Amino acid sequence: MDTVIDKKPDAPLSETDAANLIEELATKARIAQKKLASMSDAEKADALRAAAASLRDHASEILAANAKDIEAGEQRGLSGAMLDRLKLDEDRLEGIAAAVENVASLPDPVGQRMDEMERPNGLHLSRVRVPVGVIGIIYESRPNVTADAATLCVRSGNAAILRGGSEAVHSNRAINKAISEGLAKKGVPEGAVQLIPTQDRGAVGALLKAAGQIDMIVPRGGKSLVARVQNEARVPVLAHLDGINHTYVHASADKDMAEAIALNAKLRRTGVCGAMETLLIDAAYPEPASLVKTLLDADCEIRGDAKVQKLDDRVVPATDEDWDTEYLDSIASVAIVDDIDAALDHVAAHSSGHTDAIVASDPAALERYLNEVDSAIVMANSSSQFADGGEFGLGAEIGIATGRLHARGPVALEGLTTYKWQVRGSGQTRP
Known part of the structure; x- marks a missing residue:
């Protein structure tokens, strides 16, 4: 029996189908994230370099897909600025691949000790960076976000569920296909980076309500998108508001x-x-x-x-x-x-x-x-x-967070981690 994922892309979804789709994606993502979390720094970096090579190998397919999006955007009357956000050429695609390689060369934040202390009773406390888990990323216009989001999530040990805008649908699918092929060659499981296979808006609603399945939502787009995410989400949101x-x-x-x-x-x-x-x-x-x-x-x-x-x-x-x-x-x-x-x-x-x-x-x-x-x-x-993560030396970014909690400014690798406390004792009991 076919799963919801196997249905024809862009087929209309009922509310139940949308919820089932997100559950299937999240289940695969959770399994993949456990594998990612066990991969070494060198293994994750090697996988990202393979993803960059795959982007270059599939350049002609990606640019052909982007040309379809540009043509459709012109017919829809997108503004010059929107078309500029959407457009890829050989130089921009090379920039995307180079950004993937750059993230591969950055220090892995996972496992870093943020601070540590020794208590008077002999307990040794460490605060250590760990992945957030499964991250849903909703974005508009820019196909490079598909690569940036996938790269940053893999490097920081997170699984990503991506939902790009309809104006870049062909570009996003081509980029995701190339990246996934490259990652798979180095042992990264398929569920580590998944692009929602439909543009039905019901899938976005289901993603926002998937508490317990998705650990964090990152919206990247205009005011209306961010407002919808903040209003409907039952999952923690790392907000990126407009740039006035x-x-x-x-x-x-x-x-x-x-x-x-x-x-x-x-x-x-x-x-x-x-x-x-x-x-x-x-x-x-x-x-x-x-x-x-x-x-x-x-x-x-x-x-x-x-x-x-x-x-x-x-x-x-x-x-x-x-x-x-x-x-x-x-x-x-x-x-x-x-x-x-x-x-x-x-x-x-x-x-x-x-x-x-x-x-x-x-x-x-x-x-x-x-x-x-x-x-x-x-x-x-x-x-x-x-105002860009690359210009700040952070590599690719997933957005500029304008809130005050968790992360602020360019959200790169550290912004996609949280932390846990590790406590080491020698038999202490509390009086």
């Missing part, structure tokens, strides 16, 4: 630095979560018109407050909604603020807690911004586009 990121140009900022950083933060890649969405300019900054002109001349639409509108005729009025919008496009909201206090107030009111930056030469202003802005990543004199 600010760059504040202080009165002391160097003109050339401010313009270069603003240009890069907004336009290097508009579709990444670290892109600047709002530019705040100190009222005492001497060259605001030049800063705004730099962005406008680079074909960035500026939605400004009344003061910014006076700087250039091309600026359009900002609405209240603009200060809370993640554009993921060549659009920026721009405001002139009275001073650093006003900048801090604006960031506190409108930031999503992802990444916020300051450009300044005044050391006191830099330190105050770094200390007082309550975001997962706070930057001084650098582009917010550096």
